[in-house]
Amino acid sequence: MKLLLTSGGVTNPSIHAALVGLLGGPTTEATALCIPTAQWGHPMCGPVSARNSVTGEPPHGGLAALGWKALGLLELSALPTVGADRWVPWVREADVLLVDGGDATYLCHWMRESGLADLLPELTDTVWVGVSAGSMVLTPRIGTDFVEWASAPDDRTLGVVDFSIFPHLDVFPENTMADAERWADGIDGPAYVIDDQTAISVDGEAVEVVSEGSWRLLAP
Known part of the structure; x- marks a missing residue:
């Protein structure tokens, strides 16, 4: 799987170019599935933000508005009742999975419950x-500061990559670099601090920061 891990989405030409590079062609030739599941686990999200996520309407949903050849909706919490014989082909046939924000531990829970986490390799x-x-959700841990879902057992997530991510640098009052440094003390591993103009591209063993903004790698 190829990864484009962003803070705010495809927000500038550099990140868009990185996406096209991972796809091997323009978005207009690719099919995508939008996954809004994480929205339901965060108290700042809800029906309006989830709707905007899948319709592409601002201020959320930029991923859905990138001119895909075809765009569908995949709600992970519904998949256990649908059956893998139905939903697995949907995922296999998609070129891109667009996974929106919210609470990463809630998203992690439903990735495991649905079976999507097992399918990723x-x-x-x-x-x-x-x-x-x-x-x-693809990192080993998100830190307790980012756990908003009351039923989360801890801050651990899937660990597909070996680094953590502190997103939205300087977007919110509690997301300063000083806050990120304190957060990183409890992570015990490398962590990228990224703003909404930054993304991390992962293609095999190659990890590249793509940015028109601010970022920093904090080593343990």
Whole structure:
């Protein structure tokens, strides 16, 4: 699987170019599935933000508005009742999974419950585009500061990559670099601090920061 891990989405030409590079062609020739599941686990999100996520309407939903050849909706919490014989082909046939933000631990829970987490190693040609929690869910830990879902057992997530992510640098009052440094003390591993103009591209062993903004790598 190829990864484009963003804080705020495809927000500038550099990140868009990185996406096209991972796809191997323009978005107009790719099919995508939008996954809004993380929205339901965060108290700042809800029906309006989830709707905007899948319709592409501002201020959320930029990923859905990138001119895809075809765009569908995949709600992970519904998949256990649908059956893998139905939903697995939907995922395999998609070129891109667009995974929106919210609470990463809630998203992690439903990725495991649905079976999507187990399927990820087989999706070698699929591009995963994450926004905020949609990126953080692939890291080993998100830190307790970012756990908003009351039923989360801890801050651990899927560990597909070996680094953590502190998103939305300087977007919110509590997301300063000083806050990130304190957060990183409890992570015990490398962590990228990224703003909404920055993304991390992962293609095999190659990890590249793509940015028109501010970022920093904090080593343990």
